[in-house]
């Protein structure tokens with residue numbers, strides 16, 4: 001069984017959780033696929049945007065990924081969204097530079113065009129969406145866009161760049177996804193893992 005984990009801020013939290021349920025691994029080397037303390041369970045660390053792709057194709061049986069990434073998937077999903085892990089909490093928000101000019105077709109910069117499009121459609125607001133890959137906050141400062149739709153956690157990045165959070169679009173957290181056919185073929189093994197994770201999360205929330 002292969003479990004895929006996202007590189008970056010969430011990795012430590014996920015690694016701790018897996019350790020709690022008896023699945024530990026060393027990630028000090030540059031090895032891409034690693035054995036764990038449980039025979040038959042391997043882990044691989046990927047970029048978060050690639051995690052649903054590997055789970056969708058059944059290359060990985062399970063993966064951890066943010067709801068922000070899941071929202072952007074437009075293809076058919078061959079996976080179940082199983083658990084809300086309750087960590088990696090942040091929000092997808094609309095923000096703008098204080099000295100914004102009002103135009104009738106505002107430009108919105110974002111890494112999340114699907115979510116942004118749905119949000120403005122629900123408001124019947126006609127916008128032009130520009131997809132960027134990172135450092136979204138720079139777009140309104142340099143005049144590329146009127147608004148941004150981006151993740152906000154502490155709000156420090158917005159504040160330091162003179163941007164204001166105008167509206168929370170969606171609360172975000174990390175989710176566990178499971179490939180549909182893996183779920184069928186490895187049902188008891190996967191169910192045991194999911195149940196242990198649930199227990200560990202409940203324990204965490206008590207402490």
Ligand code: PRP
Nearest residue numbers: 134135136150151152153154155156157
């Ligand atoms: C995210 C997000 C914001 C920042 C928000 O970026 O895009 O820039 O974190 O966090 P804060 O509210 O706590 O300041 P990330 O660091 O993931 O890098 P990126 O810009 O390359 O996406």
